[in-house]
Amino acid sequence: MASSNSAQDVRCDICKDAKVQMHCDFCHVNLCINCIGKHVSDNYDNHRIVAYEQRDTISIYPRCATHKGKSCEFHCKKCNTCLCSFCTTVADTHKGHPISVLTDIYISKREAIEKDIDELAHIISPTFEEIATGLESEIANLDKEYEKLSFVLSKHGEEWHREINNIVDKMKMEIEAIKIKHTNILKNHLDEMKQKQNLIQETLLKVNRIEKSNYVSMFIEYSSKNKELSNFPPKFQVTLPTFSPQTINTKQLNELFGSLTPLSITKDENGYKLKKLSAKELLREPKLITSIDTGFENLQSVTCQNEGEIWTNARNNSDMKCFDSGGSLIKTVKTESDAAPFDIALTRDGDLLYSDGKSRTLNKTINEEKEEMIRLKNWVPKQLCITSSGDLLVTMCSDDFTQSKVVRFSGCTMKQTIQFDNEGKPLYSGNNKMKYITENRNLNICLADSGANAVVVVNKAGKLRFRYTGHPCTNNTKPFQPIGITTDSQCQILTADEANNCIHILDKDGQFLGFIGNCNLKNPYGIYVNKNDDLYIAENTGGKVKKIQYLK
Known part of the structure; x- marks a missing residue:
């Protein structure tokens, strides 16, 4: 379509x-x-x-x-x-007033919005989600804790005779009343947190709409609510009551049987803190966790959203295969043109996208039903990437293989083209070689240009930040040949060096950090890091997908 x-x-x-x-x-x-x-x-x-x-x-x-x-x-x-x-x-109405250039305000506001979106999505929202999960767990465990308290009380009551049964029943009722009060306190606190979460999500949607909008007035009118949204309500610290048994004295049953401490409730205004992104160190020796035999020859790409669905495709094969974490084949989808896809990607909804060079189309599969999204003229779509905002980045080469560019689509609408630097020179090599692409957490666009033997990184606006052309190492005897590329939670850039059977790791500014090369890799091609920082590597030779742990 x-x-x-x-x-x-x-x-x-x-x-x-x-x-x-x-x-x-x-x-x-x-x-x-x-x-x-x-x-x-x-x-x-x-x-x-x-x-x-x-x-x-x-x-x-x-x-x-x-x-x-x-x-x-x-x-x-x-x-x-x-x-x-x-x-x-002409007019004197604003004479002497402080006047600013609208473009400067627009650029400043856009940068502020991008920072707000990142903070809302990756720090504020996950913090409230973590707090809510903890409260839900605490509520779920209340029954067990109060059952333990009731058991202690019952055991002590068994040592007393029938005359104290009424006291036991009375105190059980007190416990139940305290439990209800405790539960209601935590549930009310949870409701408060979830209301704040909903407000954060609503704000995030509004800010995303502004960020995608072309109307400058919306940016001018924008005012950040992040400071307000990051204010936490007081944290409740509720102490469970305890039972203090007394030595049996039949003359003073009510006094000597024991007593329950009241529910202790305190508020800590500084109890909650914004979730911090923990720094992870590189493992001295990366670990091979899993190896999946895809049955493909010339395996090219791998992508996944969760452990249960690992998607792959290969050169000269129209099949796109999905495996579970154990390596069992779940399903196979063929391209509409019966030609091999150049690359695959997954939307945030889990729909599979693929680029078809034969028909020059970008396609989506929903429940294995294929839908044509975009058809190009004079350009061939190559590698794909879904951004944090849901946009689609596509690398393309011209029909005569003399030009390459990156195009950003919002839905089916072309939103941005990245092709030249500030001096009008091509950013990317003009050939038909692989140009895998990814977006970093800092919104930089990272491209592995195998035709230029370089990793090219530009900012969101398409301005060149740096080029990485390899790092000397005694194990790397061949020229640097980057193929696949991905990023992790630390904003680190990983690229597959097919010629030298290793993975280069860079920081967000292009500084070399280390290699992954001791897992018996065979021509690594497409690579992908999931949200848990597990690295998936598609080996072109042998057709295996290897899952590797490389961070502590």
């Missing part, structure tokens, strides 16, 4: 008849070639005519409320108002 965003299915908004070819990103109007002149014939000087496929890629600045047809370029801090150039040069 072709993308619903195809220009072939859309008509010009002006003549209503011709097929759309262009788009005004300022006015949000679809245009055919013949109607462009009609659309720009007014006095507006802000029309931005782009190819239809490139629509919604330009930042949309607010229109000036005072000067018709003008876009705002500045912001008055005192009046908290967006201004156009005429407002700042």
Whole structure:
């Protein structure tokens, strides 16, 4: 099924008849070639005519409320108002007021939002999830703890005779009442935590929508709630009551039988702390945990979301196989074109994506039903990556194998193209070789360019951060040849050096940290690190997927 965003299915908004070819990103109007002149014939000087496929890629600045047809370029801090150039040069209304460039505020706010999203998703939300899990566990264990207390009481009661049975029953009722009170306290506390969790998730969704939006006004109006959301309610410390038995004295049964301490409740304002990402060290000797024989020759890629579903694909084979953690084959999916996929990836919902070079399409499988998402022209889709925001990164090469680029899709819409550095030079080698791609936790985009024998890392905006071209080692006798690439919870970058049968480990800034090369690797290709920092390696020779522990 072709993308619903195809220009072939859309008509010009002006003549209503011709097929759309262009788009005004300022006015949000679809245009055919013949109607462009009609659309720009007014006095507006802000029309931005782009190819239809490139629509919604330009930042949309607010229109000036005072000067018709003008876009705002500045912001008055005192009046908290967006201004156009005429407002700042002609009108005296804002004379002497502190004026800022709107682009600077937009960039600053976007960076702040990206940090907020990362903090909400990876620190604040996991902290509340951990607290809620602990409270649920505590509530679940209450019955056992109170059963122990009741047992002690009953045993002591058995030493007394019938005359004290009434006292035993009475005190059991007290225990039950305390238990109910204890349970209600913890449940109320849990409800409070879950309400905060829901608020965090709602905030995260809103901020994600802003981050994906092209409307600068939304960024200007954005105000971070992270500080407010990271404030914890007081932590309850509830002490279980205890039973203190007394020596039997039939004359003073009520006094001597014993007593229950009351439920002790205290509040610790500083009881909860934000979850910190624990630093993990590299193991001196990585450990081979599991080896799965996929039955593939020329195994290429491996990916997984959990231990139960490990997906693989191979060169010259249209099958994509899914295995469980024990190595048993769960299911097999074939490509629609019956050609071998270049790469596979899993969405956050667990749907399988694959790139098909024969049909130049990106496809999704849902319950083994295949759906065409995107069809390209003049470019061949290669390797894939799903980002933390749910976007799809695709490496592509031109039909003549002279150019390569990275394209970001949001759904079926092209959102970003990364191809050249600040000097207009290609970031990536122009050939048909593998270019596996991944996103780091710091939102850097990391690409293993096997055609250039280098790992190329750019930031989210597509600006070059560094290139890594290998590290000297006595065991590495052949030139560095990066194939697969992945990242872990420490923002470390791992890349498979197929020629030297090892894995290079770098920090987020490209500094070499070490090798993984003592697990009898055979031409490592695709690699993947799961949320537990387990490393999966697809061996091109032999067709095995190896699971390796490399962090303490």
